[in-house]
Each structure stands twice: as C-alpha cells, then as structure tokens.
Amino acid sequence: xxxxxxxxxxxxxxxxxxxxxxxxxxxxxxxxxxxxxxxxxxxxxxxxxxxxxxxxxxxxxxxxxxxxxxxxxxxxxxxxxxxxxxxxxxxxxxxxxxxxxxxxxxxxxxxxxxxxxxxxxxxxxxxxxxxxxxxxxxxxxxxxxxxxxxxxxxxxxxxxxxxxxxxxxxxxxxxxxxxxxxxxxxxxxxxxxxxxxxxxxxxxxxxxxxxxxxxxxxxxxxxxxxxxxxxxxxxxxxxxxxxxxxxxxxxxxxxxxxxxxxxxxxxxxxxxxxxxxxxxxxxxxxxxxxxxxxxxxxxxxxxxxxxxxxxxxxxxxxxxxxxxxxxxxxxxxxxxxxxxxxx
Numbered sequence: 114x115x116x117x118x119x120x121x122x123x124x125x126x127x128x129x130x131x132x133x134x135x136x137x138x139x140x141x142x143x144x145x146x147x148x149x150x151x152x153x154x155x156x157x158x159x160x161x162x163x164x165x166x167x168x169x170x171x172x173x174x175x176x177x178x179x180x181x182x183x184x185x186x187x188x189x190x191x192x193x194x195x196x197x198x199x200x201x202x203x204x205x206x207x208x209x210x211x212x213x214x215x216x217x218x219x220x221x222x223x224x225x226x227x228x229x230x231x232x233x234x235x236x237x238x239x240x241x242x243x244x245x246x247x248x249x250x251x252x253x254x255x256x257x258x259x260x261x262x263x264x265x266x267x268x269x270x271x272x273x274x275x276x277x278x279x280x281x282x283x284x285x286x287x288x289x290x291x292x293x294x295x296x297x298x299x300x301x302x303x304x305x306x307x308x309x310x311x312x313x314x315x316x317x318x319x320x321x322x323x324x325x326x327x328x329x330x331x332x333x334x335x336x337x338x339x340x341x342x343x344x345x346x347x348x349x350x351x352x353x354x355x356x357x358x359x360x361x362x363x364x365x366x367x368x369x370x371x372x373x374x375x376x377x378x379x380x381x382x383x384x385x386x387x388x389x390x391x392x393x394x395x396x397x398x399x400x401x402x403x404x405x406x407x408x409x410x411x412x413x414x415x416x417x418x419x420x421x422x423x424x425x426x427x428x429x430x431x432x433x434x435x436x437x438x439x440x441x442x443x444x445x446x447x448x449x450x451x452x453x454x455x456x
Contacts, residue, residue: 116242124377132449135243139236152184165191172225252349256387263392272380274414276352276372277422287434305434316348364390
C-alpha cells in the first residue's frame with residue numbers, strides 16, 4: 114500500500130511526521146497482545162494490534178465501512194471482527210466476510226490500512242511507511258536473546274513531554290547528582306569525568322567511566338577500592354538507546370530506552386531490561402526501582418522549555434559534559450527532522 118498521510122489532527126510538522134513515519138517504534142509489550150484487540154497510538158495515528166496464529170498484526174484502528182474502532186471488537190477464527198456490523202478482516206487487512214451479504218463479492222475498498230509489525234525484545238514494533246526489512250532499523254540488544262540472562266518488562270511510562278527530550282535525558286550523565294539522589298546517586302559526587310563519544314554504523318556510542326555506583330539506595334554493596342563504573346551507551350536514532358552498566362566482577366545490567374512518539378509532546382516509554390545476575394530473583398523490585406528513576410526524570414522532561422528538542426545547536430548553551438547529547442541532536446538533524454523542532 115502507499116505510504117499514509119499525516120492524520121487530520123497531527124501535532125507534528127509535516128516534514129517531521131514523514132521522516133518519523135519511516136522509523137520503527139514500539140507500541141506495546143508483546144505479552145499485552147492476547148485474545149482481545151489492543152488499541153495504541155503512534156505519531157497521532159490510532160492503531161489496533163491483534164494476535165492470530167500467523168503472529169501479530171497492526172492496522173489503523175478504523176473499520177473502512179463506517180469508521181468504528183476495531184479495538185472495540187474481538188478476534189475470531191484468525192480475523193479481527195468489527196463490533197458494528199461484524200465485518201471480518203484477516204491478518205493481511207483484507208475483508209474476509211460481510212455478514213449482511215455473505216454470498217456477494219466483497220468491495221475492494223474494504224481493506225484495512227495495515228502496517229509492518231515485528232516482535233523484538235518483548236515489544237511489538239511497527240512503522241507507518243516504507244518497505245524496510247524487519248531486522249533493519251531496529252535497535253540491537255544482544256543480551257535479550259541470551260537464555261542465561263533474566264528478561265524483565267517493566268510497565269511502560271506515559272510522559273507529557275517529547276521523546277527527543279526524554280532520550281537526551283537518558284543520555285545525560287551530569288544530572289545524576291541532582292535528579293537521582295533518592296534512588297542511586299550521591300549529591301556530593303557532581304563532577305563529570307571526560308569521556309569519549311564515537312560514531313557507529315547506526316548512530317553514536319559512549320563509554321562513561323565514573324565513581325557513581327548503580328546500587329539502589331538502601332541495598333548498597335561494597336565496591337572494590339578504585340573501581341570505576343562503566344556505563345556504555347549505544348544510540349539508535351531517533352529515540353532508542355541501549356545502556357549497559359558494568360558492575361563489579363562480571364555482572365551486567367542492560368536497559369533499552371525505547372521512547373515511542375504518541376504525539377509531538379506525548380511519549381510512551383518502554384524499558385525492557387536484561388541482567389546476568391540474580392536471575393532467579395523476583396522482578397517486582399526491579400519494576401519499582403525502574404519506576405522511581407523514570408519518575409525522577411519525568412518531572413524534569415515534562416517541564417522543559419521549549420518542549421521540543423532544539424536541533425539548532427545555537428538555541429541552547431552546551432557544556433563539556435554534553436558531548437553525548439550534541440552529536441545526538443546532530444543525528445536527528447541528519448535524518449531530516451526540523452532544526453528548531455522535533456518530537
């Protein structure tokens with residue numbers, strides 16, 4: 114099918130919407146998609162997700178007959194059923210049955226606007242335009258597929274702010290001593306040591322060595338004398354990044370920050386996590402710790418001005434500690450997003 118147009122109530126600049134529509138974004142945790150259709154929203158477009166024996170399907174949440182949301186319906190015999198007149202649509206979006214006229218030809222316009230869908234890292238990903246193969250353009254998260262690692266899917270976080278601002282905050286290492294003092298950081302450990310940012314085939318990466326530990330407050334463990342914590346960031350534009358935290362010994366914690374642009378200033382944040390230690394421990398404490406950290410960030414992101422991430426570097430001041438966020442903004446500009454605005 115042809116690439117879609119921005120929805121009528123689109124909050125994005127037209128060029129930004131078209132640039133972002135060609136990118137993969139998560140819209141749900143795979144475990145949420147069961148027997149009942151699930152509604153979602155991406156780039157101001159209402160979507161419906163459903164599961165059949167063929168896998169997961171994604172389409173506009175709109176029956177082309179009379180505009181009823183299909184997320185109000187159900188799945189039956191591998192088809193999603195419209196609750197208004199019972200029309201049935203297969204995983205490919207084609208109408209299979211019009212109950213009022215079961216023996217008559219089905220009009221060709223009775224076809225859903227369907228989109229590519231893939232399950233990766235416990236998430237359902239989709240893209241609204243383009244024909245890029247499923248594996249191309251998705252973040253890389255090798256630890257997720259290692260059976261020796263524990264996989265954790267904390268609840269998503271809805272943020273009244275732009276994904277660009279949220280992503281830049283995830284990459285920011287200077288805010289630990291100011292924003293995260295209740296969860297893991299030391300308010301007296303404020304200095305950001307020099308670190309290097311390098312280009313990759315997809316984006317940029319940084320290895321940040323510091324004395325800031327990652328133990329949850331109240332659950333601290335002894336840290337070997339002279340030990341430096343390594344936080345390895347890998348950016349997959351536009352709004353995903355993988356953080357690998359190196360604990361003492363061989364313990365590793367991987368966090369995929371996957372910010373989905375619901376609208377220009379609304380973000381649904383998915384954070385699948387994998388760790389190779391304490392793999393038999395319950396996941397609830399990880400959920401709770403994760404929720405506290407991102408709530409601390411959320412309070413900042415929702416109050417930043419301008420709300421959108423300025424890609425014109427002259428619009429905001431920068432310091433040496435920003436050596437990760439500056440190339441990130443440059444990456445987004447090279448994607449064709451507006452210099453003064455991106456969600």
